[in-house]
Amino acid sequence: MKLRKISVAAAAALVLSLTATACGDDNNDSSRTGSGSGKKIRVGIKYDQPGLGLKEPDGSFSGFDVDVATYVAKELGYEPDQIEFxxxxxxxxxxxLARGDVKFIAATYSITDERKQKVDFAGPYLLAHQDLLLNQDSDIVDGTDLNGKKLCSVAGSTSAQSVKSKIAPKAQLKEYSSYSECIAALKSGAVDAVTTDDSILAGFAAQEQYKGQFKLAYLKLSNENYGIGVKKGDTATVDKINEALKKMVSDRAWDQALKDNFGLAYSYDPSSKIGVVKD
Structure with missing residues (x-):
């Protein structure tokens, strides 16, 4: 697979440079209770996105979002065995978040104005782009070649509609219930391309069974700033998570997580830091 760089959004420089302050009423903030309390913290992730959030056959979890969430939870006072994903x-x-099912969510959660009306965000901690995943021998070059060909996306996703409206209005949309099904269809030739965020696509392409079979088109159809979602109004937790993310970058744990999870699909730029976009 052709290599490329992946980094966090520039807007994070403003967010993460702020000094955390105690805001609101912390009396019910479970993140203040640390190891030895017997309490756990519930964190929302994806279960089906290799490289980002994946539940392994043995019940463990892996991925960049999982690593970020684990680091953040530790900074909030929780050891890995106290995290319930x-x-x-x-x-x-x-x-x-509104129901209180989870304390925070790290699950390829793009920050948008519409979502900010319902939840608060820490970060962003990663910049992704909507893209296409193609078979290695595909002759699709700029996306317009998709006209008349089969494009796969997950039901309910806006990604495919974005492709159809921007570059390939005559693409034949095929919707599946998961990206795993889309990837399998791409491998078998049932579809010609899969669309979603490049980070998600790269995670699938980096799996052992798919090594060398797929490539990204690098179209950058959108900017997706991944943030950590927190219940609306919980500014104290937002501040603490921002401090945790800033520390994760400064001690290079962010760099390591990037290499561990995307090393096969992205080039690694050790100078990348929150606030510096290098695409």
């Missing part, structure tokens, strides 16, 4: 699908993220 909860699957939060895209359609239920806002509700999960």
């Amino acid at each position: 909860i699957e939060t699908k895209s359609s239920d993220r806002e509700n999960a």
